[in-house]
Amino acid sequence: MTGIVDVLLRVLLIVLFGACVAAQFCSGLLAGSVIGGASGVVLICLIVAGSLCVEAVLISVWMLAGMVRDESIFDGRSGADRWTNTAIGALGLAALFAAAGFVYFLITQTGSSASTEVALAVVAAAAAGVAAALALLVVVMRRLLQTAIQYQSDLSEVI
Secondary structure (H helix, E strand, O other), rough: OOOOHHHHHHHHHHHHHHHHHHHHHHHHHHHHHOOOHHHHHHHHHHHOOOOHHHHHHHHHHHHHHHHHOOOOOOOOOOOOOHHHHHHHHHHHHHHHHHHHHHHHHOOOOHHHHHHHHHHHHHHHHHHHHHHHHHHHHHHHHHHHHHHHHHHHHHHHHHO
């Protein structure tokens, strides 16, 4: 990975991490202005939990990018598996949280906020789908990384 790509990736990761922290702090204002009561509390919990999951993925990407920069990503002892497993777990949790939010907002459609809760259910369903798809993508990428590590190990034995 070239130096400029590494710098751009790290800047983007910092910006995204900051956006997640800002989302957590602003979730109360957002939930209060969009929807109130118990649904507002559920929305706050979903935003905070989802942001924490995204932050875990961003930290995992940061660590993996450092391993690529140090050219230790293919070292079996580098811990790359641990960081990819962390990302998969965080994305899986995010998908579960979003699916729970979808079910909650779908069930609680009442009164004047019904259209808002339907919209939140649709957003939660989309978030669940995206998180699940990303988790599966990282599973495939983890398998590719494991194969590359094995090939690197086999080559080092030959040489």
